[in-house]
Amino acid sequence: MIRHEAHGLVYYTFPSLEGEGIAHAVLTRKGGKSQPPYGGLNVGHRVGDNPQVVEANHRLILEHLGLKPQNLVTAHQVHGSAVAIIGHKHGGSIIPATDGLVTAQSGILLMLRFADCVPIFLYDPRHHTLALGHAGWRGIAAGLARSMVQAMSREMGSDPREIIAALGPAAGACCYTVGEEVIDSIKSSVPHWEKAVDRRNGAFYLDMWHSISLQLGGSGVSSIEISSICTAMNTEEFFSHRGEKGRTGRFACLAWLRE
Numbered sequence: 001m002i003r004h005e006a007h008g009l010v011y012y013t014f015p016s017l018e019g020e021g022i023a024h025a026v027l028t029r030k031g032g033k034s035q036p037p038y039g040g041l042n043v044g045h046r047v048g049d050n051p052q053v054v055e056a057n058h059r060l061i062l063e064h065l066g067l068k069p070q071n072l073v074t075a076h077q078v079h080g081s082a083v084a085i086i087g088h089k090h091g092g093s094i095i096p097a098t099d100g101l102v103t104a105q106s107g108i109l110l111m112l113r114f115a116d117c118v119p120i121f122l123y124d125p126r127h128h129t130l131a132l133g134h135a136g137w138r139g140i141a142a143g144l145a146r147s148m149v150q151a152m153s154r155e156m157g158s159d160p161r162e163i164i165a166a167l168g169p170a171a172g173a174c175c176y177t178v179g180e181e182v183i184d185s186i187k188s189s190v191p192h193w194e195k196a197v198d199r200r201n202g203a204f205y206l207d208m209w210h211s212i213s214l215q216l217g218g219s220g221v222s223s224i225e226i227s228s229i230c231t232a233m234n235t236e237e238f239f240s241h242r243g244e245k246g247r248t249g250r251f252a253c254l255a256w257l258r259e
């Protein structure tokens, strides 16, 4: 990924998503107003941080990226597989119980919040459509990535072979230990799941990036860029639920279609 610094904020972008049709940013925790353990650019409303400071952090991001709050659409993320089709009528709203947002309309800002789960960006340059998703092991077990591709195909006519996918910073297989019941829960939804599971020193490690890549591959998507920045090992720049034992904030991922 490419690292950017501007106005005190630090954010990353994917080379494969650089182009004329789409803009996106993976924000870090650098530059916000929150105090520890949420320091600094926390955008999570439900983690115990001061709500006014969280709102100020949102404004900071939008101002620095030159974006309007009335175009912002976020979701109440629940680790499920529900996908919502977003249009201008949703501007400024929070979609209930949804982990995947899809739009074909320029200027709508999709935003989700992360601290170890995998940010999923999907872009179809031919149909000019975009999806943003949030999946940890529950979202992997629920098949969110597949639901996102299906929504783009069904609602917008996308051919999965033309979709460009990018998977953002998340807890890597280096750090993401899980119980055997987690492995059991993903077996039926990840093709060749064994490729995404490692067993070291008697513990199971789940590679969430690889799991989602296998799901996307099974849905016909072959262009997949993986960030490989492990949030749990980079708590200087990213919030990590694992790396900070649950007392932490959420960083923002944003994407929108240009005019």
Ligand SMILES: [Zn+2]
Pocket (backbone or CB within 6 Å): 171, 172, 173, 174, 175, 176, 230, 231, 232, 233
């Ligand atoms: Zn790691």
